[in-house]
Amino acid sequence: MQQTVIEGIDGVADDVVALTLRATGGELAPWAPGAHVDLALPNWLTRQYSLCGDPxxxxxxxxxxxxxxxxxxxxxxVHRFLRRGRTLDVSLPRNHFPLADAPHYLFLAGGIGITPLLPMLRAATAAGRPATLLYVGPSLDSMPFVDELRRSCGERVRIVETRRQGRPDLDALAATLDDDTLVYCCGPAAMLEAAAVAFPAERLHAERFQPTERSFGPAAPFEAVCAGSGDTVAVPADESLLDALAHAGHPLPSGCREGVCGSCEVAVLDGDPEHRDDIGAPDGRMYACVSRARSARLVLDL
Structure with missing residues (x-):
């Protein structure tokens, strides 16, 4: 963890505050657009937020x-009790939503979903790549960083207030794009679902703040073997791998506990994990808060 101090708490929209977290010693860890960090709050909760400043x-x-x-x-x-001058521990940045290289970009933001897309838009334009942002929200008062975007990005930003203008036609927008345009989308579930219909899957990159509603078969018990110690941990059908490991004395970092933040990632050395996350676990990895096992046993790098 990195120690920071809250240098600023600024209202940037109705019910939205921006926190500026200043390093207390040395430099903070580097990050790239799309990254997020865990904030260890003083009420013993850990929450994940996208970095929306300058890398x-x-x-x-x-x-x-x-x-x-x-x-x-x-x-x-955060809104009621945090104050300037308070120290906060912040994790190293993680990035499950990286900006890939492309000739053209379209960014789709809904409400607070603007946060990971802000630095992406800046990085794309700084690299000289044609990039536009469609920013959607109920009203201007509810949309953070509108003034900042208008000043810095001008005509590259199209703002839609749905209470006055209705929802944008993503199908019509998709028909105007070049075939080499990558689309990055972050926002509420309705926007993500509409984007998934309008844009080809191979060109759409999306990040969720909430897990997708999906159904899985009945959870089965399995064993988790900690390769480092040789301990075998029984994981009952009604308990997560994350909790079972913690109860056995092998705690993992955790944040959302919903399969969207990636803080509980663990390496799988043997066995067949059943992935239930919304991130898309890389080969040889799983997220212990929601994912389970198809095999009777998993060997973990713990």
């Missing part, structure tokens, strides 16, 4: 947090 600034990170009335305690704490 070239190694002295500070910026994240934005929308207040959620159904908050499990994270956004409520």
């Amino acid at each position: 070239a600034d190694r002295d500070a990170y910026r994240v934005a947090v929308r207040y959620d009335p159904l908050s499990r305690g994270g956004s409520e704490y």
